[in-house]
Amino acid sequence: LAKTTQPISMDSYEGQEVNITCSHNNIATNDYITWYQQFPSQGPRFIIQGYKTKVTNEVASLFIPADRKSSTLSLPRVSLSDTAVYYCLVPEGDDKIIFGKGTRLHILP
């Protein structure tokens, strides 16, 4: 079983900010949190990774509270092309990751 829990699906509208929260209550001290995006018929694409506080890149921001038991992926001003499945992942040990069901994000016009 994956070490993370996230909503199964979310809907939003173009131009909105979307926040997807992930729970990882059993995260280990040294674990980083990684988010991937997957479009149909493609492999998962790395979006962002963080350890604590806030990380921002050209695609998204990642907010991690002090206890690190959750994290929030923030997508600013989404467009239709952001419709995808988003996976939140933490390592399982031995450097492997186990995928949960992810969050199916559907952007509406």
Added chain:
Amino acid sequence: SAVISQKPSRDICQRGTSLTIQCQVDSQVTMMFWYRQQPGQSLTLIATANQGSEATYESGFVIDKFPISRPNLTFSTLTVSNMSPEDSSIYLCSVEVVQGEETQYFGPGTRLLVL
């Protein structure tokens, strides 16, 4: 990051046959992984393939069904043996890149249909 290619990108096979999927990465990596993604499902880890050692298989996956080779630091193969329609899936390889923290990057996947 890493650029990963897979061959074939897709195939249609008859039951009882075997298919070997190749994964090539543009840089030397220690850890490579093979995943399966059945239609509408999340990814399931099949095995971890480190160069110079036997692959480590996850529960529910065995070497006789999914033999893996890892001859060098940039290449791996996964064979799906004695295929049945239940093996119809997307098979993806990934590599771990260490740049401070460890990050996995994924190939485009191989879409397999078994008739």
